[in-house]
Amino acid sequence: MDASEIGTMTIPMNEKIDNLLDDATTGNARLGNRHDSNAQPFIRIENLSKEFDGVTVVDSVNLDIYRGELFAILGGSGCGKTTLLRLLAGFETPSTGRVIIDGIDMTGLPPYQRPVNMMVQSYAVFPHMTVEKNVAYGLKKDGVDKTQIGEQVSQMLSLVQLSGYETRKPHQLSGGQLQRVALARALVKKPKVLLLDEPLAALDKKLRERTQFELMNIQDQLGITFVVVTHDQEEAMNLATRIAVMDDGRFVQTGTPTHVYEYPTNRFVADFVGTTNMFEGTVSRIADEHLLIDTVDFGDIKASPTPGTNVGNQVWLAVRPEKITISKESITSETTTCIKGVVTDLGYYGNRTIYRVTTETSAVIEISAQNQFRASEPILDSEDEVFVSWDLNSGIVLKE
Amino acid sequence: MNTRYSEMADKAWRSFVIYLPYVWLLLFFLTPFLIVFKISFSDPVIAQPPFTPLFDWARSGLSAVYITFDNFLFLFEDDLYWLSYLKSVRVAAFSTLCCLLIGYPMAYAITRADTTARNILLLLVILPFWTSFLLRVYAWMGMLSTHGLINKGLLWMGFIDEPMKLLYTDFAVYLGIVYTYLPFMILPLYAALQKLDLSIHEAASDLGATPFRVFIDITLPMSATGIIAGCLLVFIPAIGEYVIPTLLGGSDSLMIGRQLFNEFFENRDWPVASAVATILLFILVIPIMLFQRYQITAGTNVNE
Incomplete structure (x- = not known):
């Protein structure tokens, strides 16, 4: 698959995510494409x-x-x-x-x-x-x-x-x-x-x-x-x-x-359906483009603004393992949260690898990385010092 | 060497365990039967033993064989025996049917009861065995007699004006047999019904079967082995029953068990008695063989 193909594929994906975002904010459950939403319940x-x-x-x-x-x-x-x-x-x-x-x-x-x-x-x-x-x-x-x-x-x-x-x-x-x-x-x-x-x-x-x-x-x-x-x-x-x-x-x-x-x-739901990293903290600052959650183990983490949250609220940020990037270099940007840690566990599943990264405060973050390229040996190994990072849109702020 | 030795010991032990019951059957079932079978071809004599020998042993070896079919022919000539056989089969069959009709709902109810109630109910089914069979039959005599509990009760309640004749009737015989053999019907039925998976009943009901159809289509065929086992356990002992017809039945209730006793102990005609016993055995072997055949055909289906 070359770059142009990847490019054409990402556009509809983005649209889909946007639709989902609309539904999420209005609270409407999206129905399957086989269902006409005006129909009477069966x-x-x-x-x-x-x-x-x-x-x-x-x-x-x-x-x-x-x-x-x-x-x-x-x-x-x-x-x-x-x-x-x-x-x-x-x-x-x-x-x-x-x-x-x-x-x-x-x-x-x-x-x-x-x-x-x-x-x-x-x-x-x-x-x-x-x-x-x-x-x-x-x-x-x-x-x-x-x-x-x-x-x-x-x-x-x-x-x-x-x-x-x-x-x-x-x-x-x-x-x-x-x-x-x-x-x-x-x-x-x-x-x-x-x-x-x-x-x-x-x-x-x-x-x-x-x-x-x-x-x-x-x-x-x-x-x-x-x-x-x-x-x-x-x-x-x-x-x-x-x-x-x-x-x-x-x-x-x-x-x-x-x-x-x-x-x-x-x-x-976040925990039962799939795997989730849960970051618990209190909202410390609300800006236009993001809010800051103050956590004990991970310091300040960024999240996308969520209606109904106020400064001082206790919240949980749920981030799926596959939405977290793991790398040897720190990634810093306005919208990413980056945490330093050490790979303590590594599970190889063929198509993907599950990393468990322990931070300096001995909290554990799970990351799932797609093994997109054939590698003769793993790029990351146990005891490697790594940075895990995710975009603020990757997490979801939960109030209960 | 060692493993071979233990393998051989294993094999020897296995055949010992397998063949032990056969040795038992051979000693205590087949041998007595062969003796009876042999006597049935002898002539009665007033002697000790009261029948003629079949084989004449001379010094040089077997010199003569005396076999008579008179005893069997006698059974055919005198319709007393045929009537007795028929009556026994009829009484046993009807009692078996009664046991089935009473026992099936009881067994079904026990399987559906909760665990504690189920254990108590099963105990109640087995409880009569804790007292002597004879005592229980005598107790029935007391209850059924002209001035017994049942007549007194019915008189007191005003259902009857004078005592009914209950004891020494066919009714008393049926009552006694059904009462005595009911547990032998309930227990195999319970074992069969208890194995039934409730989800299979529910599946039938889900597919549109009314509770009655579920019973006919699912419960009944799936408990068939229990029904057959229970029926055999009641029918076989009931057909040769001696005590119940003698104590509860009238003098005219000619059941084959009584005939057998009479021939052996009152007429001391062992050869005729042996012939009666031999034919009785063949009558009993037929239902057992039918059951065996059923089990062989059903056996492949029951294994899951």
């Missing part, structure tokens, strides 16, 4: 709560999901994401609130009457039925005509690339194939919404990555609204048009993957 979750023995697992959640979206609910274990999905499927009854799908209130409807299908982490493929019978099961329950069932089942099996496996029993299939059976079985009913609980967690890394793209393709082809629950932030970001980050039964942020990654609204 799934509306209103004030939904679920308690188990006095413990609130889902805590007054409100959410609108639009037709054709691939929506991801991202959270750690025990955050209530699976319970939320089960509330949508009808396996749990809400303590308060309601779910409306395509204009119909789902309250009180049992799972077998909802226009929703769910695929669980264990796949729950019927072990005593062949692949074909597994996929046909839902259609049979709907009273679909026999010849039609055969047609739709074989269509669906070819969509999930399981043609030729019709008469196999589940114990003869691999994990990836079982996952496809479960997917085909849920999709063949053409549900209004497909719920997927950790759909790829049981697959190995390579297969998981491939299946992610296949899932997206299938979703694109069928246009069914997908709601995916996952603990894997990379999976959520890759799959989804929008992400809701969930913690302790509540949504802490909802937005596009880029939005959630680049403009986290609080420390939890």
Whole structure:
């Protein structure tokens, strides 16, 4: 790739960042390009709560999901994401609130009457039925005509690339194939919404990555609204048009993957989605083009002006490892913060290298550097004295 | 050298463990059966033992073999035996069905109870075994008799005007068998149902199956091994049951277990009794073989 090509590529990138900046300042969640923002919400979750023995697992959640979206609910274990999905499927009854799908209130409807299908982490493929019978099961329950069932089942099996496996029993299939059976079985009913609980967690890394793209393709082809629950932030970001980050039964942020990654609204999201260097301090000065944060470990650091911050406020500056430059020379400019340190740890991942730099105050900063050029030996090594620096636009000021 | 020696010891130990049960079966099951089988071809005599020998051993070796099929022919001629067999099969089959109908919901409820309740319920299922079987049958006699607990209760509540005949009826026999063998139905059913993954039920429900369809399509076929095992555990002992029909049944309740006892101990006709026992065994072997065949075909599917 020569310089002119790089040049043409950077212009649209800048535009995209500008758009994102606009959204971030106005607080609008950007929606995926498959979604028309004037549309009525397809799934509306209103004030939904679920308690188990006095413990609130889902805590007054409100959410609108639009037709054709691939929506991801991202959270750690025990955050209530699976319970939320089960509330949508009808396996749990809400303590308060309601779910409306395509204009119909789902309250009180049992799972077998909802226009929703769910695929669980264990796949729950019927072990005593062949692949074909597994996929046909839902259609049979709907009273679909026999010849039609055969047609739709074989269509669906070819969509999930399981043609030729019709008469196999589940114990003869691999994990990836079982996952496809479960997917085909849920999709063949053409549900209004497909719920997927950790759909790829049981697959190995390579297969998981491939299946992610296949899932997206299938979703694109069928246009069914997908709601995916996952603990894997990379999976959520890759799959989804929008992400809701969930913690302790509540949504802490909802937005596009880029939005959630680049403009986290609080420390939890910044930390949970990806890796972040967090610089804690108080605002010491606000100028036109930047504000200064006084930190204990790193001295004064620069940040871009953020509405709502005043001198004396406690804030956190979140900077992603890949937005920090590491070099042997100090970089000084009006807009950069430069900190001196020593490389104490170095992880080589092939495509990138993770450096952990310890400052004189023994604070640690993590830097991720793309290995753009083939080098016979690493340019930087452990114990090297280095300077880490970043532009003030690279960080985001968080107030909570 | 050392590893080879230990390998050989390993192999010897393995075959010892594998073949020990076979030796046991050979000694205590096959040998007695062969003795009974042999007696069934003899003639009864008033002697000690009360049957003729099959083989005549002269000094030079085996000189003559006397085999008679009279005992088996006798069983065919006298319809008493056929009626007894039929009645036994009927009583055993109906009792098995009753046990299944009562035991299945009980086993299902136990699997769905929370852990502490489940342990208590299982204990209650096994609890009757802690008292003697005979004592429990006698207790039923006390309850079922004309002036027993049940008649007194019904009279007191005004459902009946005079005591019903409960004891010494077929009803009492069914009651006794179902009561006695119910745990043998519940335990294998519980074992099978407990293994069922709730997420598979939920998947069926999610795909549009009503709770009843979930039961028919998922629960029932997936607990088939438990159903068959439970049915065999009830059917096989029930068919040869002697104590319950004798103590609770009427004089007309001719079950094969009673016939067998009568032939052995009252008529002292060991050869006919042995023939009765041999045919009974063949009747029992048929359902076991069917079960084996089912397990072989289902076995490949159950392995995950």
